[in-house]
Amino acid sequence: MARASRLAYAILDGTLIPIDRVADQRPYYSGKHHRHGVNVQVLADPGGRLVWASPALPGRTHDLTAARTAGLIQALTSGKVKVFADKGYQGAGGTIRTPFKRHRHRPRLSRHQKAVNRAHARIRAVGERAVATLKAWKILAKVRCCPHRITAIVQAVRVLHTIEAKGYSG
Numbered sequence: 001m002a003r004a005s006r007l008a009y010a011i012l013d014g015t016l017i018p019i020d021r022v023a024d025q026r027p028y029y030s031g032k033h034h035r036h037g038v039n040v041q042v043l044a045d046p047g048g049r050l051v052w053a054s055p056a057l058p059g060r061t062h063d064l065t066a067a068r069t070a071g072l073i074q075a076l077t078s079g080k081v082k083v084f085a086d087k088g089y090q091g092a093g094g095t096i097r098t099p100f101k102r103h104r105h106r107p108r109l110s111r112h113q114k115a116v117n118r119a120h121a122r123i124r125a126v127g128e129r130a131v132a133t134l135k136a137w138k139i140l141a142k143v144r145c146c147p148h149r150i151t152a153i154v155q156a157v158r159v160l161h162t163i164e165a166k167g168y169s170g
Contacts, residue, residue: 003051003052004043004045004051004052004076004079004081005079005080005081007045007046007051007081008046008082009046009081009082009083009084009123010043010044010045010046010051010076010081010082010083010084011043011044011045011046011048011083011084011085011123011124011126011127011130012041012042012043012044012067012072012076012083012084012085012089012096012127013041013042013044013085013086013124013127013128013130013131014039014040014041014042014063014066014067014088015039015040015042015131015134015135016030016032016033016035016037016038016039016040016059017037017038017040017056017135017140017143017150017154018035018036018037018141018142018143019036019037019038019059019142019143019144019147019150020036020142020143020144026060027058027059027060028058028059028060028147029059029060030059030060031060033059035059036059037059038056038057038058038059038143038147038150039056039057039058039059039061039063039066040053040054040055040056040057040134040150040154041053041054041063041066041067041070041072042054042127042130042131042134043072043083043130044126044127044129044130044131046126047126048126048127048128048129048130048133049129049130049133049161049162049165050130050133050134050158050161050162051130052072052158053134053154053155053157053158054066054067054070054072055070055151056147056148056150056151056154057069057070058147062088063086063088063089064088064089064090064091064092067089067092068092073092073093073094073096074094076094076095076096077093077094077095077096080095081095082095082097083095083096083097084097084120084123084124084127085097085098085124086098086099086124087099087101097120098120099116099117099120099121100113100116100117133161134154134157134158134161137157139153139157140153140154140157
């Protein structure tokens with residue numbers, strides 16, 4: 001969080017890392033993705049570099065619930081870090097900014113709201129690079145070990161990515 005507090009803004013996104021079936025498979029099944037996996041929240045800087053990754057939670061966990069469970073929403077709000085996130089984080093409050101969403105009583109968005117959503121999407125697109133960086137590691141293509149070990153694997157990938165990024169910076 002110390003590194004995130006020094007950023008102008010951060011980008012928050014969640015991803016599902018696929019796993020093999022486990023004995024207690026029900027909590028790891030993601031209905032959205034129609035597969036078994038674990039939910040990992042990723043925080044990226046404006047350059048698209050991976051800053052932080054949350055502990056792995058069962059795949060059926062919603063992104064907002066996973067961010068709250070990890071204490072991310074509270075930490076970012078108390079650090080006054082402006083965060084851009086997708087519609088899955090609506091209702092997070094604090095300094096989390098999400099795009100406008102259509103409602104049942106408001107079937108169309110105004111031109112201004114559409115323009116804001118486009119600008120928001122441009123900013124968030126850079127954050128998708130952090131998720132792609134995480135998923136580019138072959139070990140995370142489909143994890144075949146115990147889901148409780150995935151947190152350590154993700155943290156190791158984050159550290160290796162940070163070391164690799166520093167090697168190319170100068």
